Amino acid sequence: MIVALMFGIFVLFLAFGVPIAFAMGLSAVAVLLVDGGVPLLVLPQRFFSSLDSFPLLAIPLYVFAGNLMNYGGVTNAIVGFSRSLIGHVRGGLGQVNIMTSVLFSGISGSASADVAAVGGMMLPAMKKEGYKPQWSVVITAASAILGPIIPPSLLMVVYGAMTGLSIGTLFLAGIVPGLFLAAIMMLLVYFKADEIGAPRHERARFKDIVAIFFKALPALVMPVIIVGGIQSGLFTPTEAGVVAVVYGLCFGWITHRLDFRKTYHFAFRSVVTSSSILIILGSAALFSWIIAREGVPALLAAWLSSVTSEPMIVLALIVLSLIVVGMFVETISALILVVPILTPIAQSFGFDMIHFSIVVIVAILLGSLTPPVALIILMGCKIAEVDYMKTMRPLAPFFAVLVLGLLCIMYFPSITLGLPSFFGALN
Structure with missing residues (x-):
């Protein structure tokens, strides 16, 4: 009853437009007041102890580094490099859009940042070349995940901090699934090129590709430095954030795109963004503590065991639930909300936790593309000034191939675990 009351209050707060961090925290406070069996002094202790984590220091560092690199002109260079490589392929700028998101992911680590940065450049360019705007929005939003x-990835940093999993191993585990999803989306764009309205471009000359490659090299090198440094033992994921910030500062100053005022502006903006994430984490700690205190994960595990003893069916049920959560709740908030509930269940069914974490992250991201809410699609529509309802038809094939991709990731763990195993990152 306590947990049911807490969720009821939580949903009521959301319905009134209360930010999710305060909705979680206030609903936890409310049920403890009703229960009366726990001193309220426990609340600030639980809140701040959940944030006393060294890996969480990486969040503001990665956000700051992404802001620095994006302003430094890297996004322009990435778009140009992608266009020189595959702009001539059937699907033209649609293919470039997806490849740009692949390369930009090494800087942003966030779907919303990808939509804002890549969409801000690609959507006007695609419109100018005659692409149907609703298709352009869907391609941009789908590739942003x-x-x-x-x-x-900020989601992986949060996941690792909450569960104690190696963030470096999570980074490695996400590479092949991400490239796999990009490949099937590019294949879809190839076959849908005529419907999208994609013109063909001439193949770029080799010397032009080389010249543009060197312009984009700073962006291409940063994820290699981060992942390579972590796996080689040169630094921890948190220290890698420091390296990324120093790298971004040096790049901005060398290219004369940064000065003290702009650096301060990006630092301040990064602190605000990071603070909102940490407030959500603290509130979620109260929320999840009450859920664990009432034994909800054990009850759910017992219920799932009574429904089926087949782990893969259980995984499918979990994924369906995550897609629904991702429809209504922003991705980081959704992850923070569900991980404390799902981790004990995953352990009870014997899932590999690294594989399970990637499945959870992809499922929540897929939820952000799922109608009727489709938060990432809404962002793209706002940038391109496109009617949201017009994106439903082009979204259907993209959603279908991404669901297919998620099923492959779910039922073929080697897609996720192959690279960490190759580098000896699995225990």
């Missing part, structure tokens, strides 16, 4: 899958 690659940002939190291909490292470095």
Whole structure:
């Protein structure tokens, strides 16, 4: 009853437009007041102890580094490099859009940042070349989910901090699934090129590709430095954030795109963004503590065991639930909300936790593309000034291939675990 009351209050707060961090925290406070069996002094202790984590220091660092690199002109260079490589392929700028998201994911680590940065450049360009705007929005939004899958990823940093899993191993585990999803989306664009309205471009000359490659090299090198440094033992994921910030600062100053005022502006903006994430984490700690205290994960595990003893069916049920959660709740908030509930269930059914984490992240991201809410699609529509309802038809084939991709990731763990196993990152 306590948990049911807490969820009821939580949903009521959301319905009134209360930010999710305060909705979780206030609903936890409310049920403890009703229960009366726990001193309220426990609340600040639980809140702040959940944030006393060294890996969480990586969040503001990665956000800051992404802001620095994006302003430094890297996005322009990435778009140009992608266009020189595959702009001539059937699907033209649609293919470039997806490849740009793949490369940009090494900087942003966030789906919303990908939509804002890549969409801000690609959507006007695609409109100018005659692409149907609703298709352009869907391509941009669908490829944006690659940002939190291909490292470095804010979602993986949060997941690792909450569960104790190696963030470096999570980074490695996300590379192949991210590239796999990008490949099937590019294949879809190839076959849908005529419907999208994609013109063909001439193949770029080799010397032009080389010249543009060197312009984009700073962006291409950063994820290699981060993942390579972590796996080689040179630094921890948190220290890698420091390296990324120093790298971004040096790049901005060398290219004369940054000065003290702009650096301060990006630092301040990064602190605000990171603070909102940490407030959500603290509130979620109260929320999840009450859920665990009432034994909900054990009850859910017992219920799932009574429904079926087949782990893969259980995994499918979990994925369906995550897609529904992702429809209504922003991705980081959704992850923070569900991980404390799902981790004990996954352990009870014997799932590999690294594989399970990637499945959870992809499922939540897929939820952000799922109608009727489709948060990432809404962002793209706002940028391109496109009617949201017009995107439903082009979204259907993209959603279908992404569901197919998620099923492959679910039922073929080697897609996720192959690279970490190759580098000896699995225990």
